Amino acid sequence: MEILESIQLDPNFGEIRRRLHIRKEKEWQRVNRIIESAWPLIHPRAAFRVCSITSKQENIVHIGPVRLKSRILSQQLDGSEPVFPYVVTIGEKLVEKIKSTGDFLDQFYLDTVANVALHTLLKKLEDHLQAVYGFACLSSMAPGSLEDWPLTEQGSLFSILGDVETAIGVKLTEVFLMLPAKSESGIFFPTREKFISCQLCPRKDCDNRKAKFDRQAAEKTGSLSAEKQ
Secondary structure (H helix, E strand, O other): OEEEOOOOOOOOHHHHHHHHOOOOHHHHHHHHHHHHHHHHHOOOEEEEOOEOOOEEOOOEEEEOOEEEEOHHHHHHOOOOOOEEEEEEEOOOHHHHHHHHOOOHHHHHHHHHHHHHHHHHHHHHHHHHHHHHHOOOOEEEEOOOOEOOEOHHHHHHHHHHHOOHHHHHOOEEOOOOOEEOOOEEEEEEEEOOOOOEHHHHOOOOOOOOOOOOOOHHHHHHHOOOOOOOO
16 A cells, blocks of 8 residues: 655635635635635545456456446456555544534535545545556546445455555544545546546536536446436
C-alpha cells in the first residue's frame, strides 16, 4: 500500500459557492469566514495499491484472491491494465466541528466545504496516478455509488489495500461505513473515454453529481431497474 500525506489542498471557492447557490455578497462573506476557520482542520491523506486483475467474468472481477462483484465494473475494466484501489480522507477534525456546531446553517455550510474538499482530494489522487503511471485517462467507481456495486463491497476493497486504519486513520464499521465520515473508497482504472458512475444514476437534485445522467448508457449496461425505467 502506498500513502500520500503531504498533499497541498486549496479551497475551491467557485465550487463551494455553486453548491450553496449563494448570490448575496453578504452571505458569501459569511461562508468565506467559515472556510477560513474550517480549512486548517482538514488533514488530507490517501492510500492506494497498484494491482493486477487476476481474472474477469461477466459480473465478477478477481484481484488476487479478492472477489469484487459488479457487472458494470467488469464491463469497464480492460483486464490487462493495472488498477488502483484507494481510500482518501480529509480526517476527523472538520467532521467533529460539523457535529459540534449549533447553528444549522453553519453546519450545512461546513458540510458542503468538507464535501468539496473531499472531491478536490480525490482529483489530486487521480492527477498523481496519471502523472506517475502515465495514463491519459483514468475512470473510477466507488462501492455504493450504483446498485450494481453495493456498499457492502467496501469490505472487499479494504481487504485488498490492507490495514487502512493504521495507514491513514480510516476505519470500516460493521455496516461498511467509513470513519471519519468524510472519506471515500473506490477503484481507479484506465479507460479510453472517461467513465463516471453518475452517468448511470437517474437520481435527481444531487449536489455531488459529477456527470449528467445518460439513459442510453444506463440501459445498455443494464443498470436501470424496472421501476426506474
